[in-house]
Amino acid sequence: MQTCKEEALNLQTYIESGILELYVLNLLHDSERAEVQDMISKYPELNQEIETIEVALESYAQVHAVEPPFGLQERIERSILETGRTPFELRPVDENSDIQKWLRFVTDRFPEALHAENFCEPIGEQPGLTQVLVVSSVDIEDETHEDVYESFLILQGKCKCTVDGHSFYLEKGGYTQIPLLTNHKVEIVEGPVMAIVQYLSA
Template sequence: MNLQTYIESGILELYVLNMLDETTYNEVQDCILKYPELTGEIASIEKALENYALQNAVEPSAALKAKIEQALFTTSINFSQGEVVPINELSDYHKWLDFVSAYFPEALNAENFAELVTDDQRIKQVLVVSSFDIDEESHADEYESFLILKGRCRCTVDNEVFYLEPGGYTQIPLNTNHRVEIIEGPVMAIVQYRTAFS
């Protein structure tokens, strides 16, 4: 076997990237056992690919980074009062209902209720129960979002109208008029305010 030709064929790069079918992968592993000098070549390829990845890495946008962090955080949360657990479209409203049952049981049968859940420099969350419509408003310096835990409501955001029920989530863009009408109440929600430039 001509090792130099084998090395230059590109098969080792495909091996390192795990892009070979099972048969070819096993053949490369057999070659590595027969020709230990291939181990050094593979280490060089791994180092070169790592350097290339670092040199060409693209920093995700702040919005994408926040979304990824929230998604990862939400999948491994342990709820406790005062802990910041950001809500997003992946949030499990059943876990939030369990949290409410444990820390705010009086809210479960309330017609109207509001209690601060958590507040830090970036995020403030309020547990809200409402039997009344929420008047039109907009925010210039913070994103408002909410996760519905109970009830059903109609949201108007600019000229878009949509309905939310338990598990429904929405985020309101900055400087955007929005209002909430109660369809089946009372509606219980986690309302979150996140500073726009955090």
């Protein structure tokens, strides 16, 4: 049976492991998140640690914040006028999005993207939500968003995402949402990579 001192030491070791930072950034697998939530239920004092981490990350992000893309709405409207396409009723992407439906959408609406090495066209915009179809054979440099959540659904190819220093891979069907005020970049592993990129207002 652990003594109070041993329990406190073990809890401090757990805090210093960095898992709470990954929990706050939503970078844990489901099993790992469940483990953290179980620890929080056993040790409510962890909530204070989580609040401290959130404040620290927000402060860091505000110092290093980069404005979201300027003029995106105007480019979307101009593209619609130039191509004669009617506005598309947006369907927000998430981890349950139907990849085949999106591929059919691209085939019907942006067939030129299927064989492109690099391609970027707005799909549409509505209050609080913007979507862009992107095909890229080159890496996407570091960026941070201050007041929009960026997420993307991979339709083809494979890429390596690095979010606040933590890396993971995404391929066809893969989805991720970037936490607000968090530095991130994308490296092409098997290209070109095609993705639905989504910006959701905070």
